[in-house]
Amino acid sequence: MTQHPAFGLMAEFDDPEPLTAAVRAAREAGWRRLEAYSPFPVPEAAELLGVSAAPIGFIALGAGAVGAVLAAGTAWYVSVHVYPVNVGGRPLNAWPAFMPTTYLVAILWACAAALLGMLALNGLPRLNHPAFFARGFHRVSEDRFCLFLSAEDPLYDPESTARFLRGLSPLRVSEVRGA
Amino acid sequence: MSDNTIPVAEAALRPGAWGFRLAMAAAGAGVVVLVASVAAVLVRGVAVWGNNIPHVWGFDLIAYAWWIGIANAASLFAAVLVLRRHGLRTAVNRFAEAAALAAILAAAAYPILHLGRPWLFLWTLPYPAYTGLWPQFGSPLVWDFWGIMSHVVVTSLFWFIGLIPDLASMRDRAARHGRMRAARAYGILALGWRGSVAHWHRHQAAYRLVAALVLPLLLWAQTVVALEFATTLVPAWHQARLPLHVVVTGLPSGLGVVLALAAVLRQALSLERYVDERDMDLLARLLASAGLAAGMAYAHELLVGFLEEDPTTRDALAARVFGGGAPAYCGAVLLSAVLPQLLWLGALRTRTLIVVPVGVLAAAGVWLDRWSIVVGGLLRDHMPAVGPEYAPSVAEWGLLGGSVALFAMVLLLFGRLVPAVSMFETRHEESETEAEREER
Numbered sequence A: 001m002t003q004h005p006a007f008g009l010m011a012e013f014d015d016p017e018p019l020t021a022a023v024r025a026a027r028e029a030g031w032r033r034l035e036a037y038s039p040f041p042v043p044e045a046a047e048l049l050g051v052s053a054a055p056i057g058f059i060a061l062g063a064g065a066v067g068a069v070l071a072a073g074t075a076w077y078v079s080v081h082v083y084p085v086n087v088g089g090r091p092l093n094a095w096p097a098f099m100p101t102t103y104l105v106a107i108l109w110a111c112a113a114a115l116l117g118m119l120a121l122n123g124l125p126r127l128n129h130p131a132f133f134a135r136g137f138h139r140v141s142e143d144r145f146c147l148f149l150s151a152e153d154p155l156y157d158p159e160s161t162a163r164f165l166r167g168l169s170p171l172r173v174s175e176v177r178g179a
Numbered sequence B: 001m002s003d004n005t006i007p008v009a010e011a012a013l014r015p016g017a018w019g020f021r022l023a024m025a026a027a028g029a030g031v032v033v034l035v036a037s038v039a040a041v042l043v044r045g046v047a048v049w050g051n052n053i054p055h056v057w058g059f060d061l062i063a064y065a066w067w068i069g070i071a072n073a074a075s076l077f078a079a080v081l082v083l084r085r086h087g088l089r090t091a092v093n094r095f096a097e098a099a100a101l102a103a104i105l106a107a108a109a110y111p112i113l114h115l116g117r118p119w120l121f122l123w124t125l126p127y128p129a130y131t132g133l134w135p136q137f138g139s140p141l142v143w144d145f146w147g148i149m150s151h152v153v154v155t156s157l158f159w160f161i162g163l164i165p166d167l168a169s170m171r172d173r174a175a176r177h178g179r180m181r182a183a184r185a186y187g188i189l190a191l192g193w194r195g196s197v198a199h200w201h202r203h204q205a206a207y208r209l210v211a212a213l214v215l216p217l218l219l220w221a222q223t224v225v226a227l228e229f230a231t232t233l234v235p236a237w238h239q240a241r242l243p244l245h246v247v248v249t250g251l252p253s254g255l256g257v258v259l260a261l262a263a264v265l266r267q268a269l270s271l272e273r274y275v276d277e278r279d280m281d282l283l284a285r286l287l288a289s290a291g292l293a294a295g296m297a298y299a300h301e302l303l304v305g306f307l308e309e310d311p312t313t314r315d316a317l318a319a320r321v322f323g324g325g326a327p328a329y330c331g332a333v334l335l336s337a338v339l340p341q342l343l344w345l346g347a348l349r350t351r352t353l354i355v356v357p358v359g360v361l362a363a364a365g366v367w368l369d370r371w372s373i374v375v376g377g378l379l380r381d382h383m384p385a386v387g388p389e390y391a392p393s394v395a396e397w398g399l400l401g402g403s404v405a406l407f408a409m410v411l412l413l414f415g416r417l418v419p420a421v422s423m424f425e426t427r428h429e430e431s432e433t434e435a436e437r438e439e440r
Helices: A016-028 A043-048 A054-082 A095-122 A137-141 A158-166 B006-013 B018-044 B058-083 B090-114 B118-124 B140-176 B180-189 B197-230 B242-268 B277-307 B311-321 B326-344 B352-374 B394-417 B423-439
Strands: A008-013 A034-037 A145-150 A172-176
Touching (some): A008 A016, A008 A158, A034 B197, A043 B197, A054 B197, A095 B197, A137 B140, B018 B090, B018 B394, B058 B090, B058 B197, B058 B242, B058 B277, B058 B352, B058 B394, B090 B140, B090 B394, B118 B140, B140 B197, B242 B326, B242 B352, B277 B311, B277 B326, B277 B352, B311 B326, B326 B352
Antiparallel strands (some): A034 A145
């Protein structure tokens, strides 16, 4: 029976500061395929990883604009063309009265897009991931901070990478293998 | 900073104690009453209610506007906590969000039932039907449909986005206990959250963005309800100030409910560490301020109303405030504006036995204000003879009591199945406090 090749190496820390330092060191060493895990947001580490949250704002803005145009367009089309009702000779295109629904639908679309956009950018939902095979990974949702260096990175070499990670004084370094 | 949020997860995983079962049974009985009351409307029609001409709205709109007010103030509180990043334990926002969601679910049932033929509520959607009918976008009733729908979806999203990482924590805790079925259920709901730093970064951005977008939506939800009244010709309702009045006087209800819930939950689930005295103090001050704002709205109502040139409008206000509507009006002012002022006394703010009744009574006071507007507002009209009085029927009381039971049941289930306070925010905060201590 052949053993499944390793997915990569996982280093475990017990505080956000050593994790941030480890991410910085790995980025300076030229690592590109790496992921960091924490039980709460660590914005400094995210910045070092080159993650920007700006796209979510643009996605929400774009979706809100589309929702607004659709809502206003529907109200205008229905009231002027499909089902015009003459109320004492008032104009059919009563645009101020269409604004409340436009506003509501814009917010609705922007909120839904913010959530769905966030999930899509994060690649979620995804129930399987190599990281879940790591020893003690379940403590990341409580009080552990982990740095994962993927075997897919050209810099990866089981021995030298493990040495590099141990140099960052983690609690432990372990190889991540599929079950 | 070790296992400091474990008790929160454990509180949700522990089998229910007798107190929980008792509360659940009581809420279940109430929900049976709700089902019976809804069935009565569906089978026999709206004639089982006490509604008549001119009282076409009655209990239904009272309860709707009331629940929306609770949902709004609770969401407002949750959103403000999320948007201010530091200084406060943001953990309390979780059940404020849950309360908002439960209240909006209770609220959403009313306008649909009120249609008379609720199964035709789809007609409020713009779609090409064989009837050739389309909604009228100039009507506040159509705005209301979009308002409720956006409110339900956005409130649920706000709640769910905040919950995703905590569901992942629950998944890992349940797996540790060997409860694989629970772990799988939480795991699917957590969408495979693995706590990646990059994911956190985007998650926080989306969470704050939705919190910011909830704020303008809240103003609008109550405004639309008020506009439905303001666009009629009924003298007591035909007021430009009505939207402001309904939004402001609604605040004590939601804050009162969240305050009472916070006080009960921290004792029932032993979460004193996570919802501490400072949180309770802040909530109580907020309720007192909301009462003050509501008091100003009432004062403004009297001032503007009696300066009104039109004698019919003045007469309608007088009948509502001093005449036949006086009990409801005075009850509303006393309970929702005057009573919360007690909470300016620091000694009373942290006493459960004081804040729970004050919070619940403030919510009851807002209900009386809605009664005063909907029923009391029809005591005088432009016509000299006004028509029969309004007397709610058993089916209406059943609907109101039943929706309170539904609200309680949804919250009980939330308290049991998902973490009652935001675990990741508590963890974050504790690590920051520790770091500050080390720097010193």
